[in-house]
Every structure is written in C-alpha cells, then in structure tokens.
Amino acid sequence: MDGNEFRDWSIRAAEWGADYRETLRDRPVRPRTEPGEIFRAIEPSPPEDAESMEKIFADFEATIMPGMTHWQHPRFFAYFPANAAPASVVAEYLVSAMAAQCMLWQTSPAATELEMRIIDWMRQALGLPEGFSGVIQDSASSATLAAVLTMRERALAWEGNRKGLAGQRAVRIYSSDQVHTSIDRAIWVSGIGEENLVRIPVKGPLRAMDVAALEAAIIDDRANGFLPAGIIACVGGTSVGATDDIASVADIAGRHGLYLHVDAAWAGSAMICPEYRHFWAGVEGADSIVLNPHKWLGAQFDCSVQFIRDSESHVRTLAIKPEYLKTHGHDGIVNYSEWSVPLGRRFRALKLWFLLRAHGLQALRTMIRNHVAWSEKLASRLAAEPDFELVTEPMLSLFSFRHRAPAGADADEHNLRLLNAINNDGRIYLTQTKVDGHFAIRFQAGQFDSTAQDVEMAFAVIKEIACDLG
Structure with a gap:
C-alpha cells in the first residue's frame, strides 16, 4: 500500500466508522449467527498473492460485521460497558498511525x-x-x-x-x-x-x-x-x-x-x-x-x-x-x-486526554448521574409489576431481577428462557448471574450514548417478552 492508498483507505475507514455509529440503533445488539458460521465463511488457507483492499473491505462488511456484538449500541445493557466515545476513537486513530x-x-x-x-x-x-x-x-x-x-x-x-x-x-x-x-x-x-x-x-x-x-x-x-x-x-x-x-x-x-x-x-x-x-x-x-x-x-x-x-x-x-x-x-x-x-x-494516555478535554468533568458527571437515575427508575417500575421481583437493589446503575415462573415451572430455567428470548429478539442485550445460588438477570445502564428512551425501551421489551413466555 503506497502513501496515496493509505490516505484513501484511512479516510474510508474513518467514514465507515462514523456511518456505523449513526446506524447502531437500527442493528440488533447481538448477532444472529450460529457457532462456526463465521469460521466456515473464512478461507481455510492464507492467500499466496496479494488481494485488493476493495475485496478485503467488502469481505469485512459481508462476513465479519454480521457476527459482531455491538458494544457501542445505546441499548447494550449487558456485562459492564466498554465505551469508546468518539473523541477517544479519534485519539486511537492517531496512536495507531504513530505506532509508538x-x-x-x-x-x-x-x-x-x-x-x-x-x-x-x-x-x-x-x-x-x-x-x-x-x-x-x-x-x-x-x-x-x-x-x-x-x-x-x-x-x-x-x-x-x-x-x-x-x-x-x-x-x-x-x-x-x-x-x-x-x-x-x-x-x-x-x-x-x-x-x-x-x-x-x-x-x-x-x-x-x-x-x-x-x-x-x-x-x-x-x-x-x-x-x-x-x-x-x-x-x-x-x-x-x-x-x-x-x-x-x-x-x-x-x-x-x-x-x-x-x-x-x-x-x-x-x-x-x-x-x-x-x-x-x-x-x-x-x-x-x-x-x-x-x-x-x-x-x-x-x-x-x-x-x-x-x-x-x-x-x-x-x-x-x-x-x-x-x-x-x-x-x-x-x-x-x-x-x-x-x-x-x-500510548494509552492520549485518548484519556482527548476525552477529558472534549467533554469536561461536568458532562461526564451528568452522563453517570443520568445512568444511575434511569436504572433506579427501571428497577422501581419492574418491582411494581406483579410478575417481577428485584433480586438486588440498584448499586449505582446495576441491579438484578427475575420474573415469577408459572406454577410448576422451575424458576431458574424460566428466567434463563426469558433472558435468551430477550437477547434473541435483538432490541436490547442483558446478561445473567447467580445470587444465593439462584439465577438472576442483570441490568446496568452505562453505554455512552444511551438515552432515557433507550431505558424505556428496555422496560417495554422485558415486559413484552415475559408476557409472551406466559
């Protein structure tokens, strides 16, 4: 790759990244692929001859992207966030280019x-x-x-x-x-x-x-x-x-x-x-x-x-x-x-320097306070529903809950089915834990671009799918 190609593909990659961020809400949070599907789609042997960047990039979009979990999705409520604010991403471009x-x-x-x-x-x-x-x-x-x-x-x-x-x-x-x-x-x-x-x-x-x-x-x-x-x-x-x-x-x-x-x-x-x-x-x-x-x-x-x-x-x-x-x-x-x-x-300090300067502590405090408030509100709404119970109260923006199983059903198996159904639906993404030996569903608000409406959708999705399961 010569200097002109490097410039062109760097611009294209940056534009792709911006387009990707703008379309995240239209994508399922977690991919709808089966184990081994991506592996089988990739050539089993390395190429002997160079391939064009055009073809490589096309394969990236066609093969790799369908198998990606979108950690920057505003309705990623699983695990803990792994945020990458845009200012931080820009800093990482520079770090990658310098490769110091x-x-x-x-x-x-x-x-x-x-x-x-x-x-x-x-x-x-x-x-x-x-x-x-x-x-x-x-x-x-x-x-x-x-x-x-x-x-x-x-x-x-x-x-x-x-x-x-x-x-x-x-x-x-x-x-x-x-x-x-x-x-x-x-x-x-x-x-x-x-x-x-x-x-x-x-x-x-x-x-x-x-x-x-x-x-x-x-x-x-x-x-x-x-x-x-x-x-x-x-x-x-x-x-x-x-x-x-x-x-x-x-x-x-x-x-x-x-x-x-x-x-x-x-x-x-x-x-x-x-x-x-x-x-x-x-x-x-x-x-x-x-x-x-x-x-x-x-x-x-x-x-x-x-x-x-x-x-x-x-x-x-x-x-x-x-x-x-x-x-x-x-x-x-x-x-x-x-x-x-x-x-x-x-060079890890550069992205933190960009981030703190581009947002300032006040904006970052507001984001965290919003996440805590939205999570507390969601926990209260679920607790008020007759078929839900809180397992653990909110600690900052993290809490756990479960749905009451139908008579005769195993509560842990029922909540595992509920979690899988929620994640397969694709609109939100949650994960699980065990509390005192029993299955519970975790919720945490923390994604950088989440809004109150995204958390509202979480309530709607959880309730809708729980009703569908009976």
Whole structure:
C-alpha cells in the first residue's frame, strides 16, 4: 500500500466508522449467527498473492460485521460497558498511525509525561488525596496482578522474585466471593495458589465482607504459621455490585500490616461525582486502587488507571533494568515499563486526554448521574409489576431481577428462557448471574450514548417478552 492508498483507505475507514455509529440503533445488539458460521465463511488457507483492499473491505462488511456484538449500541445493557466515545476513537486513530512503543521515557517522552499528568488529573477528579501516583495499565486484571505481586513481595521481604516460593511460608490473600475472577487468576499467576485465597463471608444489602470474620481469619492464619500478605476489597463487584466497607477494611489492613488493593474497575468512574464517594469512604487508606475509564467514562479499551500509594514498593517488585533499557544522562525520570508486567506499552494516555478535554468533568458527571437515575427508575417500575421481583437493589446503575415462573415451572430455567428470548429478539442485550445460588438477570445502564428512551425501551421489551413466555 503506497502513501496515496493509505490516505484513501484511512479516510474510508474513518467514514465507515462514523456511518456505523449513526446506524447502531437500527442493528440488533447481538448477532444472529450460529457457532462456526463465521469460521466456515473464512478461507481455510492464507492467500499466496496479494488481494485488493476493495475485496478485503467488502469481505469485512459481508462476513465479519454480521457476527459482531455491538458494544457501542445505546441499548447494550449487558456485562459492564466498554465505551469508546468518539473523541477517544479519534485519539486511537492517531496512536495507531504513530505506532509508538512507549515503554521508556526516551522511547516517547511525551507519552510518559502526558501519562504522569493524566494520572494526576484523574486523582483530582476522583477526590483522592495528594501522594497517590499511578500508571495506566491495559486492564484491571493486570493492575490486580501487579498489586498481588507487590503484596506477595512485601510480605516475603522481597525474596519471592529472587528465591521463588518453594520453602517459604504460604502467603495468604483475603477477599470475599464477590470479587472479579481476575483476582483468582492473579493468585494463580503469582504462584500464591488458589488454596491461599481466603474467602471471607459477606453480609448486608451491599454484600460487604464481614470485617469481624476478616480480622479473625488473619489472626487465625498467623497463629497457624501462614503469612498474611494482603486484602483485595471491591467497590461495585461484577455480579451485583457488591461493595466492601473500605474504611473498616483499611483499618484492619493497617493494624495487621497488610497491603490493601481496592478493585473499583466499574464503579470507580462514578466517583467523579462527589455524592457517590461514600461508597468508597476510607479509600485513601488503600495501597492500590484500580478503575477502568474504558468502562464508564468513555475511553476506548484498553485504559485502566491504577493508583499507587507507595510507588517504590511497586517498582521494586516489577522493575528489571538491563543495560539496553537504561536511559543515560537523565536522573529521576519515570519509565513506565517498570510499573507493569508487560514491557511493551501503548500510548494509552492520549485518548484519556482527548476525552477529558472534549467533554469536561461536568458532562461526564451528568452522563453517570443520568445512568444511575434511569436504572433506579427501571428497577422501581419492574418491582411494581406483579410478575417481577428485584433480586438486588440498584448499586449505582446495576441491579438484578427475575420474573415469577408459572406454577410448576422451575424458576431458574424460566428466567434463563426469558433472558435468551430477550437477547434473541435483538432490541436490547442483558446478561445473567447467580445470587444465593439462584439465577438472576442483570441490568446496568452505562453505554455512552444511551438515552432515557433507550431505558424505556428496555422496560417495554422485558415486559413484552415475559408476557409472551406466559
């Protein structure tokens, strides 16, 4: 592809993207394809000779697009959002065109220094105190892994990386069963082992860790020769929004010398609104906090902000400095490859800079407040219907519900049928969870372009299809 073709196809791709966004409401949220259908439509062997971009683009539209789930659809109410506000998309065009490798200050000084500034912008926006620094990771999974490795190393007096875990006392990490499965994976990858992730029971409407049980578990483990290292608390857990009492957990972590990581991947973005900050009161006592602007704030995936109270411990855990990665002639600079597990790094700060400037905090706050209000209204309307019940009350814009099954029918199977029928209909997209062992349907409002009318349609679709199922 020569320069002229690159220009032409870049323009065409950008125009396609704009047209795609304008037509999203006309598309089903989830594709109507069968497993294997797309696979069979793709040539089984790679081409020996070059093909025209015209043909490649035509095949993209004919073969790939029918099998895509439209995460930017205004009626995407499943999982959590993976928003990509237009300003963020434009920034990603520029990042892709430059294709910079931003692992060190010297490999792209502007990328490093913008990231430092954006981290502090986000700190201020969230009301966090001075003293927190941070890094933009690819996802909350990587941030949590980095935190788990740091709590492990700190507990082992920095001997884990050097000597390995063989012969060491078993390191213990504490969390509830409401945390994201990325915590389980971090425990596996770090070598700590699943048996050493101690699950603390939850209680109350927010399904918070029982802090008395947490402290008792720490004391008991220490008495039995284990090595308590850290606690992972959540604010807005993935299933139904479980939220721990961060202040109480931080107090326990401080008294027992444990590292505290707070996973606020989804809900953390809402803390730009001061009225929601009570959900993570005491968070200033955390050692590490993660939130994903690529969820609710509108930054294109991937963009996960990890705040760190003691960057020295974090970097000591992760940094490797071979001669070929040293920056000579400059002291005191930040090399962000030393703050993450991967060495290579994309220029993630640019899209967040574009986003915050193009919208401003006030507009982003309004969006989040609208989502919360619309979700609360929908929950109230469903609760008022004789054949529906709320399983969990709204936590910000997330709640769960179920439909009462006909006499003699299994309630879980009935609600699974309802969910599948809703998603096959295509007008909205919802997902499921289990609460106290029983099936429930999740709803969350969070898509960047959603309107009150989109949420109104969700109510109409849910009620209509439930009536059709009898």
